Amino acid sequence: MGNRSGAIAVISDVHGNRLALEAVLKDIEARGIPRIVNLGDSLFGPLDPMGTADLLARHPSIVSIMGNCDDILLEERPLAGTYGFVKPLLDDRTIDWIRGFRETWQVEDLLFCHGTPFSNRDYLLEKISRDGAGVKSAEELFSELAGVTATYIFCGHSHVPRMVKLPNGQTIVNPGSVGLPAYEDEEPYPHAMEAGSPHARYCVADRAENGEWTVEPIQVEYDWEQASRWASASGREDYAYALLTGRARPAAKNEARGNEE
Numbered sequence: 599m600g601n602r603s604g605a606i607a608v609i610s611d612v613h614g615n616r617l618a619l620e621a622v623l624k625d626i627e628a629r630g631i632p633r634i635v636n637l638g639d640s641l642f643g644p645l646d647p648m649g650t651a652d653l654l655a656r657h658p659s660i661v662s663i664m665g666n667c668d669d670i671l672l673e674e675r676p677l678a679g680t681y682g683f684v685k686p687l688l689d690d691r692t693i694d695w696i697r698g699f700r701e702t703w704q705v706e707d708l709l710f711c712h713g714t715p716f717s718n719r720d721y722l723l724e725k726i727s728r729d730g731a732g733v734k735s736a737e738e739l740f741s742e743l744a745g746v747t748a749t750y751i752f753c754g755h756s757h758v759p760r761m762v763k764l765p766n767g768q769t770i771v772n773p774g775s776v777g778l779p780a781y782e783d784e785e786p787y788p789h790a791m792e793a794g795s796p797h798a799r800y801c802v803a804d805r806a807e808n809g810e811w812t813v814e815p816i817q818v819e820y821d822w823e824q825a826s827r828w829a830s831a832s833g834r835e836d837y838a839y840a841l842l843t844g845r846a847r848p849a850a851k852n853e854a855r856g857n858e859e
């Protein structure tokens with residue numbers, strides 16, 4: 599596909615899904631894109647966190663942002679749930695690598711964050727109410743981004759690919775999730791985030807001939823049936839269903855315990 603030396607691939611929310619990450623990195627390489635920004639939540643999942651860490655840490659050109667689930671892995675807490683699966687696998691080298699993640703990163707007029715530019719635990723594009731997940735209005739987004747001057751803001755966290763252009767010319771992009779296309783959460787109200795298909799997702803920012811940035815959303819096929827089987831083997835049928843369908847289990851909405859993974 600040629601060399602695109604000025605382009606940047608934006609990945610997010612791998613959640614330990616090495617199979618999906620391998621497919622995405624192969625696709626990025628085939629497109630000749632040398633720079634990658636990882637918006638965080640890299641290892642937190644019941645699949646292959648250490649294989650995922652190896653791929654990301656040894657890649658020569660990945661800038662990683664600190665996600666809320668990356669932060670969790672730096673804490674000491676009781677070994678339960680997804681944390682209890684991942685934390686015992688982490689060696690000192692991997693912990694040090696996670697500690698080196700950036701809170702945000704900006705290159706030219708592109709700003710990269712996990713949740714919002716101010717918090718990796720909050721959604722930027724979505725709002726949660728008693729009715730579930732919705733999308734914020736342009737007015738709400740404009741108010742929340744007061745003081746942010748970047749033309750493009752790239753965020754993850756919700757796992758749902760979206761692109762919203764504001765009246766002031768700013769564009770907010772969520773590339774979607776590489777490794778987990780759907781999940782349920784109880785906080786602040788019960789809700790589900792769903793991409794709708796099991797593909798691994800990312801996007802590419804590139805300069806057009808007129809000097810303006812363009813953003814291309816990309817979805818990649820990989821062996822999501824195998825990934826789903828791995829999740830089942832770990833006792834995580836919520837993950838297994840999401841990986842296979844891109845949707846949250848209907849029954850799982852009643853089983854969530856405030857852990858978005």
